[in-house]
Amino acid sequence: MFAGAPQYLISGLTVGATYGLTALGFTMIFNTTGIINFAQGEFVMLGGMLAVVLQKAGAPLPVAIMLAVAVTALVGCLIERGVIRPVGRTAPVNLVIITIGISILLRGAVMLIWGKDTFALPPFSGSAPLAILGAAVQPQSLWVLLITLLLLVALKLFFSRTIHGKAMLACACEQKAAALMGISVDRMAMLSFGLSGFLGAVGGAILTPITLTSYDVGVMLGLKGFAACILGGLGNPFGAAAGGLILGVLESFGAGFVSSAYKDAFAFIVLLALLFVKPTGLFGGPKSDRV
Amino acid sequence: MLTLTNLDISYGKIQAVRRASLHVDAGEIVALIGANGAGKTTLLTAISGLLRPSAGTVSFDGQDITKAAPDKIVRLGLSHVPERRLVFKPLSVTDNLLLGSYTRRGRVPRAELDRDLESVYAMFPVLRERSGQPAGTLSGGEQQMLAIGRALMAGPKMLLLDEPGMGLAPTVCRDIFKRVTELRDERGLTVLLVEQNAKSALAVADRGYVLETGRVILQGQSSELLANRDVQRAYLGRDKSQEES
Numbered sequence: 429m430f431a432g433a434p435q436y437l438i439s440g441l442t443v444g445a446t447y448g449l450t451a452l453g454f455t456m457i458f459n460t461t462g463i464i465n466f467a468q469g470e471f472v473m474l475g476g477m478l479a480v481v482l483q484k485a486g487a488p489l490p491v492a493i494m495l496a497v498a499v500t501a502l503v504g505c506l507i508e509r510g511v512i513r514p515v516g517r518t519a520p521v522n523l524v525i526i527t528i529g530i531s532i533l534l535r536g537a538v539m540l541i542w543g544k545d546t547f548a549l550p551p552f553s554g555s556a557p558l559a560i561l562g563a564a565v566q567p568q569s570l571w572v573l574l575i576t577l578l579l580l581v582a583l584k585l586f587f588s589r590t591i592h593g594k595a596m597l598a599c600a601c602e603q604k605a606a607a608l609m610g611i612s613v614d615r616m617a618m619l620s621f622g623l624s625g626f627l628g629a630v631g632g633a634i635l636t637p638i639t640l641t642s643y644d645v646g647v648m649l650g651l652k653g654f655a656a657c658i659l660g661g662l663g664n665p666f667g668a669a670a671g672g673l674i675l676g677v678l679e680s681f682g683a684g685f686v687s688s689a690y691k692d693a694f695a696f697i698v699l700l701a702l703l704f705v706k707p708t709g710l711f712g713g714p715k716s717d718r719v
Numbered sequence: 720m721l722t723l724t725n726l727d728i729s730y731g732k733i734q735a736v737r738r739a740s741l742h743v744d745a746g747e748i749v750a751l752i753g754a755n756g757a758g759k760t761t762l763l764t765a766i767s768g769l770l771r772p773s774a775g776t777v778s779f780d781g782q783d784i785t786k787a788a789p790d791k792i793v794r795l796g797l798s799h800v801p802e803r804r805l806v807f808k809p810l811s812v813t814d815n816l817l818l819g820s821y822t823r824r825g826r827v828p829r830a831e832l833d834r835d836l837e838s839v840y841a842m843f844p845v846l847r848e849r850s851g852q853p854a855g856t857l858s859g860g861e862q863q864m865l866a867i868g869r870a871l872m873a874g875p876k877m878l879l880l881d882e883p884g885m886g887l888a889p890t891v892c893r894d895i896f897k898r899v900t901e902l903r904d905e906r907g908l909t910v911l912l913v914e915q916n917a918k919s920a921l922a923v924a925d926r927g928y929v930l931e932t933g934r935v936i937l938q939g940q941s942s943e944l945l946a947n948r949d950v951q952r953a954y955l956g957r958d959k960s961q962e963e964s
Binding site for chain 1: 767769788789790792793794798799801805806807808809810814817818819821822824869873
């Protein structure tokens with residue numbers, strides 16, 4: 429009965445990578461602004477949909493994807509600059525509700541412009557499956573895993589090696605002191621929205637050849653990404669990425685061994701169970717620092 | 720060098736500072752003393768541009784900075800060491816110091832930043848020993864040194880120091896105050912020092928202002944203030960009239 433295990437593992441990791449990227453987007457914005465951005469799933473949808481539209485318009489696939497990602501990152505920046513910042517200093521929950529509004533707006537706009545159909549992108553390098561450990565693996569799965577891995581490494585370097593990455597971390601942990609250093613907290617918030625848009629869009633664009641896309645895929649992907657983020661411990665980037673992969677794999681095993689009818693339920697059952705046992709998430713320990 | 724004129728600062732409807740005026744000349748150490756809640760920190764926060772005063776003006780080095788953004792104020796050479804130190808706890812000591820020079824990146828040569836980092840380490844050798852450690856693991860005194868070092872990395876002409884002695888052992892506290900004096904004597908830094916501990920603040924300061932419920936009620940040379948009965952009674956925990964009787 430475990431014959432299918434490697435197969436489920438690979439497909440779980442593939443989908444989980446996208447959850448992880450979405451979760452990272454949540455983490456990034458949460459850390460710099462204290463907001464849970466519920467338009468995060470829409471970034472994933474935009475990445476996929478824009479890539480499809482651009483490719484249909486005649487752009488070569490890599491160009492279409494890069495443009496889609498750039499435009500989505502820009503949308504992220506615009507959300508911060510145009511909606512979040514003007515609302516100004518208010519309780520984060522108000523801003524969270526605004527992000528829900530933005531997600532409905534984005535979804536509606538895409539539906540009105542490009543309709544309710546489901547779209548596909550061609551895989552990056554053919555669709556002849558590769559046999560790995562007895563599993564038939566689509567080449568696109570490897571692309572997804574590879575690109576996610578590269579992004580994680582790039583982010584790690586951004587935060588540990590560049591002054592702007594460190595400034596973002598500084599804003600996250602001690603906003604007042606960051607402002608006193610002359611770091612513009614507003615600009616860092618905008619950067620975090622842009623980066624989240626970028627991450628979400630990449631996730632959406634590279635997953636579309638496997639799972640297809642439509643105007644409303646963002647709802648479920650956003651929720652799963654959020655679940656992954658909580659699973660790994662809110663605010664912890666490593667936890668977010670790991671939470672995404674774990675969630676993807678659990679879901680895939682659940683669908684394979686139990687029933688695919690409950691595929692979406694597994695993520696949330698796991699999340700609930702974890703919150704009962706360890707509310708800080710798998711990788712979020714109690715904070716300890718000296719005063 | 721720094722002049723506040725009739726500054727009013729409010730949080731919503733609560734007025735925290737009323738018509739406060741004070742000045743600090745170049746090369747001076749000036750103490751601002753007062754009880755908890757007198758408005759000392761509020762005043763510093765407004766000078767640094769994090770709070771907008773509702774009336775009055777702040778000028779620094781000949782420029783009006785009343786409405787300037789915090790990063791511009793740092794660039795002009797006014798650095799603020801905040802109350803409770805507020806070091807970036809998860810980041811390493813070196814990263815904390817580098818972030819102090821955030822506004823100078825690209826404006827001054829790399830070599831100058833390296834030299835400044837070296838001079839902070841020379842001033843506080845314990846920071847060099849701990850350079851790779853997360854700042855949150857440092858002791859209170861070390862965090863205070865780091866907060867001061869971080870402010871120095873901005874290449875300031877003047878420091879605003881908010882309660883540098885808070886929560887520190889008396890010997891550590893004395894050491895910090897000694898460093899403040901050295902900064903003035905050796906580098907010509909101007910200092911506005913906010914303290915609840917009036918005695919140690921006035922001991923290092925040239926002049927002082929006393930703030931009470933948002934108003935400047937007294938000012939003068941440190942020696943005068945130390946000898947002043949009201950100051951003694953309210954802030955030095957001593958009442959001469961009772962001692963004599």
